[in-house]
Every structure is written in C-alpha cells, then in structure tokens.
Amino acid sequence: MTLQVGFVGTGGFTRFHCNLLSKMEGVQVRAFCATRLEKAEQAAVDWNGAVGYDSLTHMLDQQKLDAVFVCVPPMAHGEIEYALIERGIPFLLEKPLGLDLLQPADIASRIQAKPLITSIGYHFRYMDSTQRALELLKSRTVGMALGYWMGSMPKVPWWRRQDGSGGQFIEQTSHMVDLLRYTMGEVEEVYAAYANRVMHEKEDGVTTPDVGTVTIKLVSGAVATISNTCILPGSGPIGLHVYTDQGVLELSDKSLKDIGRASVCEYANQNDPYIREHEAFFHAVRTGDTSRILSIYADSLRTQTVTTAALHSAASGLPVRLDEFSG
Ligand SMILES: NC(=O)c1ccc[n+]([C@@H]2O[C@H](COP(=O)([O-])OP(=O)(O)OC[C@H]3O[C@@H](n4cnc5c(N)ncnc54)[C@H](O)[C@@H]3O)[C@@H](O)[C@H]2O)c1
Incomplete structure (x- = not known):
C-alpha cells in the first residue's frame, strides 16, 4: 500500500526529510502547506502531482492523507496539531514540541484521548x-x-x-x-x-x-x-x-x-537514524504496531x-x- 503523505512547513528540514522519502518505496508525497502559496507550490514542483497550499484546512479537505510531517519552528505549533488530531491523521513532528509546556501538555492529552499515532524527531534514539x-x-x-x-x-x-x-x-x-x-x-x-x-x-x-x-x-x-x-x-x-x-x-x-x-x-x-525513524513511523501507520517508534508525543512531553x-x-x-x- 502506497502511503499518501503531506508536509506542513517547506524549510530546510522539510527538504531534508523529502530527500530521504524520495528514495523510499511505498510513500508518495502529495501536498505541502506553507505560510505563502508560492513557497508551497515551489516545494511541490519536485514531486509529480503534488499540490501546494497556504491553508492547512484546504490541504486536509482536498487531499486524502495517510500521514503528515510537521516541520515548523517552535512558535508555529498548536493549530496544526489540533487540526491533525481532530481528523485522526498520524503525524511525525519535528522537535521541539513548542515554546513552552502548557500547549504541548494540552496537545498530549488530546492525542491520548483519541488515541493517535505520533512520532517526534528525536532521532538520536535511532x-x-x-x-x-x-x-x-x-x-x-x-x-x-x-x-x-x-x-x-x-x-x-x-x-x-x-x-x-x-x-x-x-x-x-x-x-x-x-x-x-x-x-x-x-x-x-x-x-x-x-x-x-x-x-x-x-x-x-x-x-x-x-x-x-x-x-x-x-x-x-x-x-x-x-x-x-x-x-x-x-x-x-x-x-x-x-x-x-x-x-x-x-x-x-x-x-x-x-x-x-x-x-x-x-x-x-551503520544505519541512517532518520531512515530508521521514517521506517518505524510508516510501519506504525500501515499496521497500527507502534512498538518501533522510539519517541512518541507523550514521552517527548517529558523532555x-x-x-x-x-x-x-x-x-x-x-x-x-x-x-x-x-x-
Ligand atoms: N531532528 C533534527 O535533526 C532537526 C534538524 C533541523 C531542524 N529540526 C527542526 O525542524 C523544525 C523546522 O526547522 P527548519 O530548519 O526546517 O526551519 P526553516 O526556518 O528552514 O523552515 C521552517 C518552515 O516552517 C514554515 N512555517 C512557519 N509557520 C508555519 C505555519 N504555521 N504553517 C506552515 N508553515 C509554517 C516556514 O515558512 C518555513 O518554511 C524546527 O523545529 C527544528 O528544530 C530538526
């Protein structure tokens, strides 16, 4: 099964993740969401058929995504996670969880209530x-x-x-x-x-x-x-x-x-930890088995x-x- 993946953020680390995903079988990057449409469309150019958006709601309404990568600065967290949790879309989120503790604690409790597959980019663990x-x-x-x-x-x-x-x-x-x-x-x-x-x-x-x-x-x-x-x-x-x-x-x-x-x-x-991180996350999305994910949202909340x-x-x-x- 080919997984349909979207990205929020189109900066340096989205490019880094995308480069690795371009060499991975069974994953198709379908959509990019950025703060400006030109940036999102520019990021989408490299992916056949991918679409750029300047609204996360439009991206999630128009694309049937199996998973989303969130690669935005600490100050931009919050609404993105709430939208993904509400729609039950698993996400891999680049660390850190945010600027402080209050909002991440609220996000963690909503993830637990769902529950939802998450992976946080603390790649040293891999x-x-x-x-x-x-x-x-x-x-x-x-x-x-x-x-x-x-x-x-x-x-x-x-x-x-x-x-x-x-x-x-x-x-x-x-x-x-x-x-x-x-x-x-x-x-x-x-x-x-x-x-x-x-x-x-x-x-x-x-x-x-x-x-x-x-x-x-x-x-x-x-x-x-x-x-x-x-x-x-x-x-x-x-x-x-x-x-x-x-x-x-x-x-x-x-x-x-x-x-x-x-x-x-x-x-x-011997192995690239980021590839391990991707494999563990996609395995969880495909099978529901989260045991290979070494860093989930609830654990990262303690960090x-x-x-x-x-x-x-x-x-x-x-x-x-x-x-x-x-x-
Ligand atoms: N795990 C690692 O090894 C590693 C390495 C580098 C960066 N990171 C993390 O990745 C995150 C992003 O870093 P980066 O280097 O890509 O930064 P960057 O500044 O290059 O890119 C950030 C992107 O997020 C976009 N953005 C900001 N607010 C947004 C919003 N509300 N909706 C959509 N897009 C939004 C910006 O327009 C920009 O395109 C940071 O939290 C950083 O710590 C992790």
Missing part, C-alpha cells in the same frame, strides 16, 4: 551507537553525565528570538536532554544559568541567551550537566558523555566511544518539561523540581 550504549549500560552503574551542544547561531530569523524558538536549550539542546532521559532515566530537578555574552551585540534582534549550563538531578540519584552555546564561528562538540563504574561512554552524532581502563572501542553508526523547567530556573535563579512544575 542511532546504532545509542542502542549499543543502552546494551552496555545494562551491566554498568552510571555516576554522571556531561552533555554538550556547542556551535554557531543558525541563520533562520526565528531562531534568535525567544518568542520564535524558545532559546537554544529548548530548540536544539533538547536532543541531549532527550538522549539523557533515554539512556539514564527520568529527571527530578534542574538548576540553570543562562547569559547573553556575544550574539546580541553582533547580530540584530537576538533575544535568546547565547550561553547556558543546566545542572540536572536524576531520579536514579545520578547527576548531569548539559551546556550549550551558539557563539562559536563554526561547529563545536555535540554529544553526551556518560561516566560509569566501567569507564566512559561518549555518544556523539556519529558514533559511540567506549573508553575503559586500558582500551577504547569505537562503534560507528519538553525538563527544557522548559530549565528556562524557568534560569529566569528565577532557583532550582526547579519537576514534580512541582507545570509550566
């Missing part, structure tokens, strides 16, 4: 190296972890605005928070310090912090810090280093290094809770306990 780390961690005691997302500021204008992206920790570094939860379990408390050091003087309209560090206590008793910056002139380290009683597991976006007392083993990713609590902690200067935090 890396071979992450799965290998999970295996190794079964026989180790974790003490702590250090996570990083160090780089430059993306050029898209919404990213630099707090009311556009929610800031780097919510928008980008949430990948590391999600990886921390996936490998080490749930978070109990966060304490964050953020600052504006460089970018607000270098670029116009910057309202997001450009450096930050978040101290995390986990339910297991382990501790972690996850830090980020976007002041670098180019890319910097991205990853999560897990310190255990049998050495360090260094997860990056490409591989896992298992650093023991006298040896270093490196496991490079969103951690990143939003960190923002509140940075603003108040106080630690935030997650069981007392509702956004």
Whole structure:
C-alpha cells in the first residue's frame, strides 16, 4: 500500500526529510502547506502531482492523507496539531514540541484521548551507537553525565528570538536532554544559568541567551550537566558523555566511544537514524504496531518539561523540581 503523505512547513528540514522519502518505496508525497502559496507550490514542483497550499484546512479537505510531517519552528505549533488530531491523521513532528509546556501538555492529552499515532524527531534514539550504549549500560552503574551542544547561531530569523524558538536549550539542546532521559532515566530537578555574552551585540534582534549550563538531578540519584552555546564561528562538540563504574561512554552524532581502563572501542553508526525513524513511523501507520517508534508525543512531553523547567530556573535563579512544575 502506497502511503499518501503531506508536509506542513517547506524549510530546510522539510527538504531534508523529502530527500530521504524520495528514495523510499511505498510513500508518495502529495501536498505541502506553507505560510505563502508560492513557497508551497515551489516545494511541490519536485514531486509529480503534488499540490501546494497556504491553508492547512484546504490541504486536509482536498487531499486524502495517510500521514503528515510537521516541520515548523517552535512558535508555529498548536493549530496544526489540533487540526491533525481532530481528523485522526498520524503525524511525525519535528522537535521541539513548542515554546513552552502548557500547549504541548494540552496537545498530549488530546492525542491520548483519541488515541493517535505520533512520532517526534528525536532521532538520536535511532542511532546504532545509542542502542549499543543502552546494551552496555545494562551491566554498568552510571555516576554522571556531561552533555554538550556547542556551535554557531543558525541563520533562520526565528531562531534568535525567544518568542520564535524558545532559546537554544529548548530548540536544539533538547536532543541531549532527550538522549539523557533515554539512556539514564527520568529527571527530578534542574538548576540553570543562562547569559547573553556575544550574539546580541553582533547580530540584530537576538533575544535568546547565547550561553547556558543546566545542572540536572536524576531520579536514579545520578547527576548531569548539559551546556550549550551558539557563539562559536563554526561547529563545536555535540554529544553526551556518560561516566560509569566501567569507564566512559561518549555518544556523539556519529558514533559511540567506549573508553575503559586500558582500551577504547569505537562503534560507528551503520544505519541512517532518520531512515530508521521514517521506517518505524510508516510501519506504525500501515499496521497500527507502534512498538518501533522510539519517541512518541507523550514521552517527548517529558523532555519538553525538563527544557522548559530549565528556562524557568534560569529566569528565577532557583532550582526547579519537576514534580512541582507545570509550566
Ligand atoms: N531532528 C533534527 O535533526 C532537526 C534538524 C533541523 C531542524 N529540526 C527542526 O525542524 C523544525 C523546522 O526547522 P527548519 O530548519 O526546517 O526551519 P526553516 O526556518 O528552514 O523552515 C521552517 C518552515 O516552517 C514554515 N512555517 C512557519 N509557520 C508555519 C505555519 N504555521 N504553517 C506552515 N508553515 C509554517 C516556514 O515558512 C518555513 O518554511 C524546527 O523545529 C527544528 O528544530 C530538526
């Protein structure tokens, strides 16, 4: 059965997903929805018979879609999800879930009431190296972890605005928070310090912090810090280093290094995690079996809770306990 797929958003990551889908059997991209009709029609040009729309309602009324990919900035979430939930259309949504916690929590409860198949783009979970780390961690005691997302500021204008992206920790570094939860379990408390050091003087309209560090206590008793910056002139380290009683597991976006007392083993990713993510989602849409989807909306809500609590902690200067935090 060929699945009919639509896209909301026509930016960089829609192009990325579309490129992979163009090589996948059994999937036909039928429609694109953008903020302007020209953009949507331009995106549709590459797909034989695909149609561009500037209204999601028109797209969903006129196309019989089996699934929709949502690739829009954090500030644009809400109405899109509500429309898809109401019509019962499964969706793969690019992280993060939104700017804050209140709206995602409401969306999560409506998804659960339906229920509806969802997949969230926390693709680090699908890396071979992450799965290998999970295996190794079964026989180790974790003490702590250090996570990083160090780089430059993306050029898209919404990213630099707090009311556009929610800031780097919510928008980008949430990948590391999600990886921390996936490998080490749930978070109990966060304490964050953020600052504006460089970018607000270098670029116009910057309202997001450009450096930050978040101290995390986990339910297991382990501790972690996850830090980020976007002041670098180019890319910097991205990853999560897990310190255990049998050495360090260094997860990056490409591989896992298992650093023991006298040896270093490196496991490079053999498979593309985004293809795995697509396969798991489409398998669920075809069969109803969601067991291969490694990140669903309800689970990602917990990652969103951690990143939003960190923002509140940075603003108040106080630690935030997650069981007392509702956004
Ligand atoms: N998982 C990953 O590795 C990864 C990588 C890059 C981006 N992303 C995520 O993907 C999302 C989109 O990023 P991008 O790089 O494509 O951004 P982008 O700025 O290139 O594109 C965003 C698109 O969304 C459109 N848009 C905004 N509001 C809309 C609305 N209400 N309806 C329809 N379209 C709307 C914009 O016009 C634009 O075409 C972000 O949340 C980002 O974090 C994930």
